[in-house]
Amino acid sequence: MTENKIRVDARGMACPGPITELVKAYRNAKNGDIIEVLATDPGFKPDVEAWIKRTGNQLVEFKEEGGTYIAVIKVTAKK
């Protein structure tokens, strides 16, 4: 099985918000894939953390670079 890297750019998205872009990428991903989301919305960090906690996927890295939040997620929880 090959693992994919999916990159999502949600910078500037206030409504409906970057979490919707993460959810969309997650639908199309399979276990083992890496999703990287870029966002500027200040609510993004707590949302990603809550999402990871509830869905059981893995947060590989969360960083901030020059006003952009970058979340790197490994998909592991799909049934």
Place this chain on the structure above:
Amino acid sequence: MSKKRVVIIGGGAGGAILANNLPFDEFDVTVVDRSPYHYYWPWLLYVAFKGSRKPMKREIRELLKPGVKFIQSGAHSVDLGNRKVILENGKVLEYDHLVIATGSRPAYDMIEGHRKIVEKYGDYHSSEENARRVWSTINSLKQGTFAIAVGGDPYRCPPSPLEGVFLAEEFFRSRGLRDKVRVVFAVPYPRPYPAEPMNEVVEPILEERGVEYITFFTLDKIDEERKVAISMEGEELKYDALVVIPPHVGTDIKISPEDVLTQDRFIQADKFTNNIKGYDDAFVIGDASAVPVAKTGVTAHLQATVVARRLQGEDARNNGRTNCPFDLGYGLGTFVISDYNNPVVKLPPSRFSHMAKLVFAAAYWDMIKYPELWNPIFDAYFEATEPAKLRRIYV
């Protein structure tokens, strides 16, 4: 000087407004649409939950100014490098400027079992026929669980799933069935409304009205035999009737080069100018575009205005403004207002906001047809309701 040829594919909200905003002495404008009708999609909500029979479509030809040409045909393919559009009727159109405004459409193959439940219970993001089915679904449900689930992103109008929930709750209460019918809302997000500030407005209302909600529920499949919706992590939601907000995909046009399209067929563009990635003579506006704004008619309208001004040589730019009316049921409403630089405003519910939505709906056809009258009114409205200003009032 010969007139510049502008081809607009799609005569919906974005395409029709753009066509009517271009001066005819400067441009030779052709609108192409597969359908003879322009639909006012927001009305599906009232067909589904109020049983409205008010007409929600008009002939595109009748909405366009007399100087605009209209061709009723689907666009089959677009060759951006050679400035050509090939129509489904075989005709080839050459252009100086192209604008794609083909909207988005529901995809029913992403969730197993989805088609079956749309045929049975209907939905309110696709057609009048399916919206009428929702109306008969809620009229025949006398007890049990009525569930609305967000099937996936993107979909048109971020508030619309919850608007359906609020109107359904009001419907069952008005029929005296609220103690027999549970209303449940399932979303893949951490909270009922994805943007936090607006959620702070709506979540207490859901609680007050006894609507149950399930968060982090990414719908994977629907088993109509067992009447359960199942999430990607295996969680189950039991229902008696289920309406799913379908995930939408972008254009069905074959575009070359193909790499301007995202995986789900939205067209990549500059979020300030709407230029298709790599092309200064081609644009995409409205739902068909892959820019980071909500898929709403207001967005399509604002982008159409920006592109009309750019075609006339001005350096107009989008600011990412959203302005989505949000029906909260019982005659109350709010608006989801934000832009590229400002998060969503926490605008409290009011009767005024709901009225504004209805007034807008009543004036819709006039707004499309006479932009010269409405543009100054919109400019004044958007200026008075800038999110940066509102945020100082509603903290």
